[in-house]
Amino acid sequence: MTAGPLTDPPPVPSPLSAARYCLAESRPVVQVVFLMRFLVGAVCVTSGTDNWSGPGVVLGGVAMTCAVTAAYLLNGVMDIAEDRVNGSRRPIARGALPVRVAVGVVGLLSGVALLLSAFVPGEFWLVALTLFLGYAYSVRPLAAKRRTATSAVAVITTGLSSYLAGAVSAAGEIPIGALVFCGLLALWMGFVGAVTKDLGDIAGDRAGGRRTIAVVYSERTARLFAAVSAVVLGTAGLLLGLCAELVLLAGALPLALGAGWVAARCLQPDANQARGPYRAFMVTQYAANAGLAAGLLAGG
Structure with missing residues (x-):
């Protein structure tokens, strides 16, 4: 059954529940494949050599994961109406995760992503691009999701950015x-x-x-x-x-x-x-x- 309009603001969940809902909303199966892309980029430049930056890969991976999670959370916030029509049971659409909490987490994750990426030479701009594309994909006036062509451009660029971020975090070129x-x-x-x-x-x-x-x-x-x-x-x-x-x-x-x-x-x-x-x-x-x-x- 499709969720109907909420007449009262949903209760604020506990921090643990909010974290669990945010994880579910950001689609873990998608987050894992984005992390895989990042690691593939790192493997591309480290295979056959010991000259790579382990700390950079860890920091860079966390930064990119935070950026992608923020992008998908923002998408959930902006897609409430459509998700309800489609019968989605994700936390925001069904009212378990309040929009104000999700937006706060988006801001927090975005800040963490930018901060951590600043310590990884070459990654800051790739993380910033990922965050911008997440915003451009979901939010008007750009709202790239509204058309297949613009959606594809945003998705392709984000995917390639993940591979490149893995490479630069390992201090190499693919x-x-x-x-x-x-x-x-x-x-x-x-x-x-x-x-x-x-x-x-x-x-x-x-x-x-x-x-x-x-x-x-x-x-x-x-x-x-x-x-x-x-x-x-x-x-x-x-x-x-x-x-x-x-x-x-x-x-x-x-x-x-x-x-x-x-x-x-x-x-x-x-x-x-x-x-x-x-x-x-x-x-x-x-x-x-x-x-x-x-x-x-x-x-x-």
Whole structure:
């Protein structure tokens, strides 16, 4: 059942409950994959060498995690109406986490992220960019989430920033082959993730006045776009591994297999599994990033 309007302000939860609700609202499964991207960036520059900054990776990882968590919390605050139409049971939408508490935590996490990143040479501006993109994605007048194209740009840039932040925190530069593959994984987020995520939110997006592919054209068009994008990127990953660096195949193979899975879920829709393509996208992200990291470590 969709939550209705709140007639009274929700009670302020205890600090422990508020922390738990904030964690749930920020979608732990997404936070973990962002941390994976950061660590992949670090592995790209540290594999095969002992010349890297351990403290920088720790501080940088915490800073980027705080920034991404703040961005997703802010998104939850700004998406209350749409989330309720979509029947979301996340804490803000159901009234368990008051907006004023969530906004306070967003400010706190943003400050911590900027402070910690200032101690990691080269990372401050990447963290600041991540925070700006989180704001630009959710808040008017920019509200990049309102259109698939602008949403994809924000998502792709944020993903690439995570990889680069991992690299600079380890005090190195990503090799060109690995950098291109990380770019492919960032494109995977924008062209496949941003579109498949909308498939389960069409009613709320339409009610909120968004202009996504699924709303402006049709769900079928959005599914076809995501399927084609997945296959193109999966194929590109294989070609990159075969033509540039074989070690990249450790990430390219799961990406290609996942691309086929996503395409199949998109082209054979199940009315009861609108989020099926997005789940396939997420699993593929985990597998491709983990495979890339394992391949780089083994190759180094």
